[in-house]
Amino acid sequence: MIELYILLIFMIVGAIIAVEVKDLLSSVVAVGAVGLGLSMTFLILKAPDVAITQLVVELLALIILIRATIKRDLPFSTSGRWYVNTFITGAFIFMFVLLGLICLKDLPPFGYPLMRVASTYLREGLAKTGATNLVASVILDYRAFDTLGEATILFTAVIGVLAVVRRQGRKGEDEIVDEDDD
Amino acid sequence: MSKEHQPGMSLIVRTITRLTVGLIVLYGIYIVSHGHVSPGGGFAGGVIIALSFVHLMLAYGKDLALQKLPKGVSSFFESMGAILFLSLALLGFTGGYFFLNFISKGQPFRLFSAGIIPLANIAISLKVGAGLFAIFIALVILKFESEK
Secondary structure: OHHHHHHHHHHHHHHHHHHHOOOHHHHHHHHHHHHHHHHHHHHHOOOHHHHHHHHHHHHHHHHHHHHHHOOOOOOOOOOOOHHHHHHHHHHHHHHHHHHHHHHHOOOOOOOOOOOHHHHHHHHHHHHHHOOOOHHHHHHHHHOHHHHHHHHHHHHHHHHHHHHHOOOOOOOOOOOOOOOOOO | OOHHHOOOOOHHHHHHHHHHHHHHHHHHHHHHHOOOOOOOOHHHHHHHHHHHHHHHHHHHOHHHHHHHOOHHHHHHHHHHHHHHHHHHHHHHHHOOOOOOOOOOOOOOOOOOOOOOHHHHHHHHHHHHHHHHHHHHHHHHHHHHHHHO
16 A cells, blocks of 8 residues: 555655646646556556556647647736635635545545445346456446447547637638638 | 658557557447446447547558548548437427337347437547547647637
């Protein structure tokens, strides 16, 4: 369990560095380190499916972030209302920790979930679906509706991105429409 | 063609890319097709396949990658994956209800087992891979346009 805590501390330090550092590329690299730590955490917790997905999605997000953020001049404002901002941040962290402490008391111990249905899946999953990877049998058979919703979300996201960042905006009536849109 | 007008990265990166990009696609297909017997599945495999094309685009510039997988084709694959997944779900009505696993289960640990789960994995991988690559194309083209 000690390696889990080492990874968690590594991730927290990486996240703080990502927030605090001034250089944008260093910040993106620190975010990537946090993602890699998260992937290794999933591996230690014996969830290789989630670890693979986390790793590849992290890579893709990192590439997109680097392509999108480098050479882009983002203004960085630190002046003004420093006391108010610090006070609000401190109050928010205090409330978050306080409510978290109250909520965490009611959680079941680590590794012993409350859900009875999960043990049913573990017992009957192989016989009912025939898939030896139980994660696949849950996401594509027992809970396939959730996967359908997730696919719909991704579809909507792609349509949204393609609509927002398309090359040609809508032209006015009197302007000549350039037929260059591939 | 002189060096300055060559799009993409240096010769080392291009050579390594030429050698590895096929292996990356193969690994993605392996992850997708064995999603029901080993860790992985449609989402992760689709992202790996999309990453191979992103790799190609980063190393060789956008023209070659768009020539291998044009925007229209990736959009077609994305819609095709969605329709395939939904029609698999609707085909369950032949036996009773939505998302019924209507094909026989087969033996565990075999490649052809678990009914519709491998087919659904393939559908989701088409959808996820083509969708994420389409997002990447859109952002990269936006960047090129804004740099002009």
